[in-house]
Amino acid sequence: MMGAGKTTIGRSLAKMLGREFIDLDQAIEARCGVPVSHIFEVEGEEGFRKRETLMLDEYSRQPGIVLATGGGAVLAAQNRHMLAERGVVVYLRASDDELYRRVAKDRNRPLLQTANPRARVTELLAQRAPLYEEVAHVAFDTGSMPIAQAAGALVQLLKSTTVPS
Numbered sequence: 001m002m003g004a005g006k007t008t009i010g011r012s013l014a015k016m017l018g019r020e021f022i023d024l025d026q027a028i029e030a031r032c033g034v035p036v037s038h039i040f041e042v043e044g045e046e047g048f049r050k051r052e053t054l055m056l057d058e059y060s061r062q063p064g065i066v067l068a069t070g071g072g073a074v075l076a077a078q079n080r081h082m083l084a085e086r087g088v089v090v091y092l093r094a095s096d097d098e099l100y101r102r103v104a105k106d107r108n109r110p111l112l113q114t115a116n117p118r119a120r121v122t123e124l125l126a127q128r129a130p131l132y133e134e135v136a137h138v139a140f141d142t143g144s145m146p147i148a149q150a151a152g153a154l155v156q157l158l159k160s161t162t163v164p165s
């Protein structure tokens with residue numbers, strides 16, 4: 001979910017594992033040459049989701065990387081299948097209060113540019129939590145752990161995780 005720590009914990013995890021880190025939002029921005037928020041403005045959410053699926057298809061085939069997806073990548077069943085079949089999927093759990101605290105000051109999240117962003121976070125989390133749980137091989141509660149500590153705990157958790165083939 002937005003603010004769960006995919007970019008920050010993901011980058012730290014990749015460093016600990018000695019793997020390349022790719023952030024899918026940043027890869028989309030690099031490919032399109034404009035910010036995600038601009039794609040939402042010009043093409044709407046639908047246009048962004050099409051680009052996201054194409055890029056997810058490309059990057060989820062790349063072996064040995066740590067890939068941070070966007071928070072809404074789980075919405076399409078096609079994306080969930082790619083994730084679950086091609087990788088080890090981690091769901092970073094956090095409460096709506098915590099998520100909102102982390103993203104409140106950031107204007108770069110187009111879905112939160114509404115009159116009541118706090119309520120929107122609750123609504124999006126309620127809608128998506130079952131999808132995150134469904135697609136994940138590992139669910140990890142970041143709580144109030146600092147980034148590096150969360151990444152370290154995740155390394156240990158991944159060591160003891162077996163992924164069904």
Ligand SMILES: Nc1ncnc2c1ncn2[C@@H]1O[C@H](COP(=O)(O)OP(=O)(O)OP(=O)(O)O)[C@@H](O)[C@H]1O
Pocket residue numbers: 001002003004005006007008009025068069070071102103109142143144145146147150
């Ligand atoms: N466990 C944590 N404890 C405290 N702060 C955190 C934690 N995880 C992330 N943060 C902070 O929350 C903010 C959002 O984190 P981040 O950008 O990694 O989220 P994200 O999951 O990539 O969100 P998005 O889907 O919008 O890209 C950052 O300022 C980050 O430093």
Ligand SMILES: O=C(O)C1=C[C@@H](O)[C@@H](O)[C@H](O)C1
Pocket residue numbers: 001002025036069070071072073108109110111
């Ligand atoms: O939660 C979402 O739907 C999104 C999260 C971001 O990572 C971006 O992918 C975009 O802002 C949409």
Ligand SMILES: [Mg+2]
Pocket residue numbers: 006007008023025068
């Ligand atoms: Mg991110």
